[in-house]
Amino acid sequence: MTIFARDPDTGKAGWAYQKTPHDAWDYDGINENVLVDLNINGRMRKTLVNFDRNGFAYVLDRTNGELLKADPFVFVNWAKGVDLKTGKPIEDPAKRTSATQNTKDICPSAMGGKNQQPVSFSPKTGYFYVPSNNLCMDYEGVEVKYQAGQPYVGAIVVSKAGPGGHRGEFLAWDPVNGKKVWGIKEPLSAWGGALSTAGDVVFYGTMEGWLKAVDAKTGDVLWKFKTPSGIIGNPMTYAGPDGKQYVAVLSGIGGWSGIGVAADMSLEDPTAGLGAIGAFKDLANFSNQGGVLTVFSLP
Amino acid sequence: MTPRFPFTILVTIACAGLLAAQGSFASTQAPASAKASVGDTADKPDTYRDVYQGWKWWHVYCYRCHGVDALGTTTAPNLTDPMEKFTRAEFLRIVRTGKPNTAMQSWSKLLDDKQIGQVYIYVRARAERVLPPGRPDEIGPNGGEWVPPAGWPNR
Numbered sequence: 001m002t003i004f005a006r007d008p009d010t011g012k013a014g015w016a017y018q019k020t021p022h023d024a025w026d027y028d029g030i031n032e033n034v035l036v037d038l039n040i041n042g043r044m045r046k047t048l049v050n051f052d053r054n055g056f057a058y059v060l061d062r063t064n065g066e067l068l069k070a071d072p073f074v075f076v077n078w079a080k081g082v083d084l085k086t087g088k089p090i091e092d093p094a095k096r097t098s099a100t101q102n103t104k105d106i107c108p109s110a111m112g113g114k115n116q117q118p119v120s121f122s123p124k125t126g127y128f129y130v131p132s133n134n135l136c137m138d139y140e141g142v143e144v145k146y147q148a149g150q151p152y153v154g155a156i157v158v159s160k161a162g163p164g165g166h167r168g169e170f171l172a173w174d175p176v177n178g179k180k181v182w183g184i185k186e187p188l189s190a191w192g193g194a195l196s197t198a199g200d201v202v203f204y205g206t207m208e209g210w211l212k213a214v215d216a217k218t219g220d221v222l223w224k225f226k227t228p229s230g231i232i233g234n235p236m237t238y239a240g241p242d243g244k245q246y247v248a249v250l251s252g253i254g255g256w257s258g259i260g261v262a263a264d265m266s267l268e269d270p271t272a273g274l275g276a277i278g279a280f281k282d283l284a285n286f287s288n289q290g291g292v293l294t295v296f297s298l299p
Numbered sequence: 300m301t302p303r304f305p306f307t308i309l310v311t312i313a314c315a316g317l318l319a320a321q322g323s324f325a326s327t328q329a330p331a332s333a334k335a336s337v338g339d340t341a342d343k344p345d346t347y348r349d350v351y352q353g354w355k356w357w358h359v360y361c362y363r364c365h366g367v368d369a370l371g372t373t374t375a376p377n378l379t380d381p382m383e384k385f386t387r388a389e390f391l392r393i394v395r396t397g398k399p400n401t402a403m404q405s406w407s408k409l410l411d412d413k414q415i416g417q418v419y420i421y422v423r424a425r426a427e428r429v430l431p432p433g434r435p436d437e438i439g440p441n442g443g444e445w446v447p448p449a450g451w452p453n454r
Contacts (some may be wrong), residue, residue, distance in 0.1 A: 073357035102436065142359045145409045156358050271358065 001029035003050060003058075017063030017087060020054045025078060025139065025157070026110035027054040032118050034128070038176055040068050047185035049175055051119055051130055054089070057080055059175055060258060063281025071178030073171070074113035074132050075162050078106055099141035102156070109137035109159040110275065111189075111256055115234060118234060119173075120202070125216050128173040129202050131190035133163040133257075135217040142216020157275035169277060170194070170204050170212075172219060184212075184220035188286060189279075191257050192249075193234030205231025207258060208286040211249050211294070227251035230258055230283075245298040252291035253283070259263055261287055265275055346420070346447040351435045353421025356414050364402065368432035369425045374402060379425045390419045421454060 001023050005014040020027045034049045040059065048062040055076035059069040070082035078096075079089035097103045113132055120129045138200045144154040163166045168189035172181040194206035200216040207230040213223040230253030238245045254262040259273040261283050270278030357369065363374035371377025385393070394415045397405040406415070424430035429448050431438045439445040 100433070140355070142355055147408050150404075151360060151363055151410065153359060156355065266371075266372070268363065271367075283311050 001028065001052075002058065003029070003033060003048065003065075005062065014210075017060060017065050017067060019050075019052050019056070019058065019089075021088065024141070025054070025106060026157075027052065027108075027112065029053065030167075031114060031116060032114070034119060034121055035062060036123075036175070038126075040176060046177075049121070049128065051128070051132075051173075052113045053108065053110075053114065054078070055108045055113035056089075057128075057130075057173060057175065057178065057215055058082075058184040059178075062180050069178050070166045070177070073173055073180065074129060074134060074169070075107050075136075076113065077136075097139045097155075099139050099143050099154075100249055101150070102138055104138045105136050106139055107136040107162050108133060109135040109279070110157060111135050111279070112139075115189075115191065115256060117191055117232065118147070118193045120196040122196035122200075122202070122216055124198060126174070126176065127195075127216070129194040129196050129204070129216075130171050131191040131192060131194055131204055132169050132171060133191070134164065134166055134168055134185075135189065137275055137278075153274065155274075156271050157213050157278075158270045159275035159279035161279065167209075169172070170214075172202075177206060184214065184219055184221070187285065188230075189257050190230040191255055195235040195237060195247075197237060200293055203235035203237075203249075205233065205235060205251065207231070207253065207280075207283065209251055209253075209290075211235060211247075211251075213247075225248050225294070225296070227290075227294045228288070228292045229253050230261070230287035232258060240297070246295055247298070248293060248295040250291075250293050253287045253289060258283060258287070260284070261289060264289075345445060346452065347435070349417045349420045350424050350430060350445070350447070352414070353417035353419070353424075354435050356410060356418050357421055360409060361408065369422050370432070372417065378422045379428075381426065384426060385419075387416070387419055390422070391415050394418065420452065427452075 001020040002018045003041050004016045019029045019054055029052050031052055036047055038045055038047045046062050048060045050058045050187045051073060055072050055074045057073040059065055067084055067087045079091050080092050083090055103120050117131045137157055142158045144156050146152050166185040166187055168186040169183045170190045171183035174181050186206055188207035191207050195203040202214050202216045205211050209227045209230050211225050211227055212221055214221050229251045231249055231251045232255045233250035235249040240246050245247050256276055259276050260280055265272055267277055267281050365378055369378045376383055388405045395407045397403050417418045429451055
């Protein structure tokens with residue numbers, strides 16, 4: 001759960017920042033770090049921005065590790081905020097998990113306010129485009145022992161939709177003010193990556209298989225296309241040898257959220273797939289298995 | 300600790316804290332009243348606690364083959380089936396040592412006798428139809444703790 005800055009020549013750590021100390025929620029802090037220069041409190045800073053699974057969007061000075069901002073980008077209740085001086089989350093003790101009880105309605109779930117689907121930054125708008133999850137969980141720690149070849153999951157976890165009932169939102173985030181600019185609520189999680197372009201059009205995919213093009217400034221949906229399976233991949237754009245610009249995306253449901261369909265799992269146990277079946281039991285109503293590259297050309 | 304589905308679901312999760320000392324399956328031969336006099340909770344037999352613990356062990360280990368709520372899967376039998384009844388001694392022996400020529404392995408490295416005893420009492424509660432499916436802490440009156448029927452399991 002630590003962001004490390006290391007000297008690439010020597011490996012020596014320059015600084016480190018721990019986002020979720022003594023993580024009791026399985027918020028694996030491995031989401032991408034995006035390096036952008038931002039005007040924070042009137043001063044240009046070389047920053048590192050990280051949208052963590054724990055639900056906070058962190059802005060750090062990448063030259064020295066100073067924590068500049070930490071704001072919730074999804075509904076968060078395990079902590080009330082982050083103390084910018086100490087860098088520590090202000091935890092709600094009622095939401096800390098243990099092996100002595102089932103802690104209910106922790107938000108976000110272990111699947112994260114955002115999982116590994118990457119954000120995109122537009123230098124034109126100054127916004128980050130964030131595929132996010134609106135998921136909460138019940139979590140009961142269980143002390144288990146390890147034996148090779150046997151299950152080794154020390155928790156009984158059930159994920160579920162967060163407040164509002166939608167399971168995801170694709171949102172534009174203003175990193176300077178630490179605020180959402182607009183959001184598009186998705187029935188399922190926004191589990192595919194984001195692509196922002198110089199034409200002020202942003203692309204993202206949904207678990208139902210929609211590839212959407214939206215206005216970078218307003219979030220208005222300009223165009224959408226249903227691909228054969230859920231999208232957990234990343235839209236991409238490139239210039240072809242014919243001089244045309246193309247947009248391509250891989251569809252094929254999978255990932256933690258899509259494990260039920262991808263692995264053809266039975267659905268009676270909400271804790272299966274480490275809680276994924278609890279939140280995405282109905283996924284087969286929206287997406288088949290798949291594996292298709294869909295390519296579009298611009299006129 | 301990052302699940303890499305769909306290749307494996309064998310992930311580890313950091314657990315905060317250790318299990319507190321739990322119920323007393325090992326002491327079930329002693330009458331519950333022998334522990335009385337400390338207070339209300341000490342007067343209660345530990346059947347609920349044992350069933351709850353058994354449910355917990357079941358749903359981190361056994362359920363992957365024997366199914367959620369002990370209802371079985373295509374891999375391993377439904378242990379709520381009346382045909383699958385075991386004595387406590389048989390159950391302990393099979394779980395400790397495994398069953399030859401089947402997928403049932405020995406669980407002695409993962410579960411001690413007290414834990415296996417708790418799994419047994421959980422399975423028995425399911426097989427004897429006294430425990431509904433679901434979490435024992437949520438299937439009782441008003442969505443609370445399950446209350447074992449009076450006299451069950453005839454300790």
